[in-house]
Amino acid sequence: MPELPEVETVRRGLLPVLQDQVIERTDVRRPDLRWPFPGRMAERLSHVRVNALRRRSKYILADLSSGETLIIHLGMSGRILISGDPLGRFHKKHAAPEKHDHVVFHIASGARVTFNDPRRFGAMDLTATDEVDRHKLLRNLGPEPLGNAFNDRYLIEALCNRRTPIKSALLDQSVVAGLGNIYVCEVLYRAGISPVRLASRTSKARVSRLVPLIRDVLNEAIEAGGSTLNDFRHTDGELGYFQHRFQVYDRESEPCLTNGCSGKIARVVQSGRSSFYCPKCQR
DNA sequence: ATGGGGGCCTGCCGGC
């Protein structure tokens, strides 16, 4: 699913319902997602207050009054939906659990937060809050693309020795954390860089230019509430809108949108993922 | 050490 902008959209949607609120009880409706849930997860997620709701890369982190942090990843098809919010900000009423509703959080306010994930590539784990950064899933993540540690000096250093296509390098979460297939395609289009160009063969000047472009694309997508392809929804069930602004993603054989360019968008497969780009203006 | 490919799942869409 969800790349950084979609995860950030979900986090913001959850904020008013979870921040400083008490989880009264959690229903765990199956033993695992991608991996087995941690032991006694339902109990450890009952009678706890959510002190903070953070995001790291594509992970949502809920810091709990128990001293533990709930780590949530949405995988490819994970959704989180809110129902029965007593303050009326979300109109959806409670309903019987649907297919693929795997975990249901019952909030003391009366709201309910449901994690639904058909493909089950998502994940949940619990770890001590002061050890979150050392958690297996998080410890190898590179810098946040919207943070200060992500800058041209860093990115030049990170890419200069990589003998892999720049597309693959930017998808590598240890280089920069949070980009996925869609936004990498869009970023490379804006930068005029071919996805098949080797990272190490991309000039420092062009790598420098990538930094603000990555920030722009992500900020614009967050502003638009993320992108909706098949299954992404906001926590209130609404759609994101950034997909209407895709310039290359999923536009195979359509005309390039660059002024004066007569190119057609091409699709190539790189390490099993589709890359979309204009062979004329991306070199 | 680094890079590439397989595999994990379900659902949907297009072609026959």
Add this chain to the structure above:
DNA sequence: TGCCGGCAGGCCCCCA
């Protein structure tokens, strides 16, 4: 109408 192959926003793990 039904079946089959291909494809999908991610990422761990194994192998070379």
